[in-house]
Amino acid sequence: MLELQRNVIFGQFVETGSFIHRMDARVKIAATSALIVASFLINNFLGFAVVLPLLVAIGVVSRIPFGYVLRGSQIFIAFLVFILAFQVLFYARDVPESSYLWRWGLLSVSTEGLYTAGILALRVILLYYATTMLMLTTSLVELTNGLELIFGPLQRLRVPVNELVLVFVIAIKFVPIFIEEMERLARAQTARGVPFDEGGALTRARRLGRLLIPIFISGFARADTLTIAMNTRSYRGGRYRTKLRQMRASLSDWLALTLVIAWITVAWLV
């Protein structure tokens, strides 16, 4: 049967009570941002090799099973492989004749192409891993609070930080809901004779297309309900909202952030 929830972990939060889960959300967001910046700065394999132990450490400390993350990234990995295949095959820069491994018309495989694709793959994986781990270890409430506090100063410049963060968080929150809804729809339609659990990959993908319109309709209905619910509870965004729980970063949080930044600086410089 279709079990999308198993294969897409984007936007999910898994509580394990680890050190990373208990860290201040602002510090986690800062560390994630540092890793994202690193993914752009690092441009050789050695640099990524230096970062790897850090990523493993994050995974181990968070106590989130690696197998779960891997299985939940299947669709992402498939997409990445697809993109990279294009990157390699259509690599069209000045390539010395000697580095071509295979060539057929416009298509080619060259060592330069493979190298660029490899670096690109590592960059995207680092980017994906950092953001996924942030979401897996941070509840949405904390993520919202953290983002609001980080971007809070921009409110002075009349940037509607509160509203922007809210929109961002709702968008993320809707992903798992949609996935669950898709599963439910697929089950109900299977019962009526559209077999979502049979046929090849292409047939299955085409059948998923049938779910798009109902998903959109229910998405609008959900958004509508959410708006009414927020209005009835007198929600109003903006800078005058106060927090029930104040965030406080401890010494160990700062140490962890310093470690991450130091580590990726080393990786960048090697």
Added chain:
Amino acid sequence: MQPDVATPILELRGFAYTYLEGTPRASEAVRDVSFRILRGERVGIVGATESGKSTVVDSFAHLLRLGQGQVFYKGEDVAAPGYDRSRLRRKIGIVFQQPDSQIIEDVVGADVAFGPTAAALSAGETRQRVEESLDTLGLPYADYRLRYVHALSGGQRRRVAIAGVLAMHTPVLVLDEPMAGLDPRGRKELLELLIKLQKDRELTLIVCSASLNDASLLCDRFIVLDRGTVVMDGPVREVLRQADRLAELDITLPEPVVGAREMQKLFPDFPTDLLTEDELESELLTRLGTA
């Protein structure tokens, strides 16, 4: 009609199911459920929320990842390799809790025709089945055939969903919380309709609900679930006799039974296996007469 005793039409043997098994978000929905349902039986599967009803319903048509040796249709293991699932799904019609999730097409007629078309029936036969199903549910074919589904009321959409399943002519009809969201008149109409359909078509009828209110009039037998296990299984009256236990399990009792439990304050031995207001009244009158 007499149920066929030889082979049960549906059987669960030690059925267990955990959603997202093997992940940190795993949740056990059904722990150990076994029962046999015979052809022509009218069974209510009852239990509070999270008792595992919907998971059990999904297992009937193999809509979950099933292990072998758990679910049997007419004595055959539905999870056996090579078992024809599409055929199974043409035998077991399920009306889900939210009718919207199973309505596939935009227009009423097209949606009801979906099942017969998927089963490769001829155009003429499909049309005849659509007409018959819509008429049966009180949605006259000529009137409703071309209406848009989203423009209908909740009750009408539920009827369309049921019509879509009826058009398949399945020997087994499963309804998950069919009365939810219906007003008293809608409930009464649907109840009468289901009783008549079951009789006319000799259906095996399975109704899931957290409330025994209509189920006690519709079913002959109750299977009571609690946190993924069967805690009671027997004829309706026998189960109703344990009204206190049912109330403890957060199951809504039928109104006559609620009345009977009140009466127990006056008459400690007042029976609770009552199906109708009339039965309650006559029982009460006998008691008052002798007192």
